[in-house]
């Protein structure tokens with residue numbers, strides 16, 4: 187196989203994505219189920235941009251939009267249906283087809299499919315990909331694509347791209363931030379969009395329900411490994427007590443992570459169907475996406491998650507895996523190699539072994555190889 191650089195892959199993919207969009211008349215766009223600000227901002231900015239090119243666009247969303255995003259431009263154009271024949275379907279901010287939820291039925295019947303994503307651990311599912319795990323948000327990738335397509339960035343598009351950026355980076359405080367993040371922010375602010383008002387409404391404001399859930403959750407936080415791991419849980423009873431919905435708990439894991447000394451934060455959240463969603467957050471480059479993958483989930487290096495059928499059965503294994511992860515990743519620091527191996531050694535070993543390869547091959551190939559290695563090793 188010829189050695190081809192990441193950049194060459196990216197350029198080739200971008201050309202094909204552009205051609206597919208330019209040639210399509212009807213386009214479906216979907217984000218992920220339980221949408222967050224990144225997903226909603228990316229769907230709306232892409233949808234409004236493609237509409238301005240004269241495309242017939244259907245922005246699919248079957249879940250309710252969290253209240254703080256309901257004022258975003260274009261939000262009233264979200265729909266749950268699309269015509270039978272669709273030329274092109276684009277999924278944004280989705281690391282696998284499963285997280286698209288019900289709109290996947292519409293997505294997969296399009297003649298051509300594209301995925302635009304920045305998740306680190308992912309299972310490719312579309313015909314064409316525009317994937318960059320270095321991008322701090324899906325909105326960042328959508329913005330670059332709109333520029334390539336020659337779309338002029340209106341105030342409405344700018345508000346949505348900025349929402350993606352602000353929410354996904356925790357208002358520019360997470361490690362995914364890179365110089366390009368600020369460059370494109372500067373470009374977007376040049377359109378005259380009101381940054382402070384937006385940051386206040388989509389990020390800083392805490393709903394009363396979130397505040398009460400946080401209080402309940404913090405009051406029963408458990409600490410392990412000298413306080414380097416903190417975990418807590420929210421049951422359906424807690425949601426009832428706070429009169430809260432699932433999305434009100436989204437910012438809570440972040441609050442656990444912010445506790446001094448905590449390097450890995452774990453929040454168990456009971457869902458309406460009584461399965462448990464596990465939100466994982468980390469500091470100092472500890473890769474919680476590896477932990478999430480181990481339990482069938484995925485995500486980013488410092489923010490990931492998975493779903494488990496029972497907290498009772500999985501609590502210990504997850505906490506044990508977190509302890510192993512912490513030890514393994516600390517052991518890879520200079521001078522500490524070969525101390526107690528942990529359950530995730532195979533993944534860490536692979537990552538170290540292939541870090542050179544990653545610069546030569548596409549991410550898709552690397553991730554695929556990684557999945558094979560995990561299947562063999564775990």
Ligand SMILES: [Mn+2]
Nearest residue numbers: 224279324354
């Ligand atoms: Mn995202």
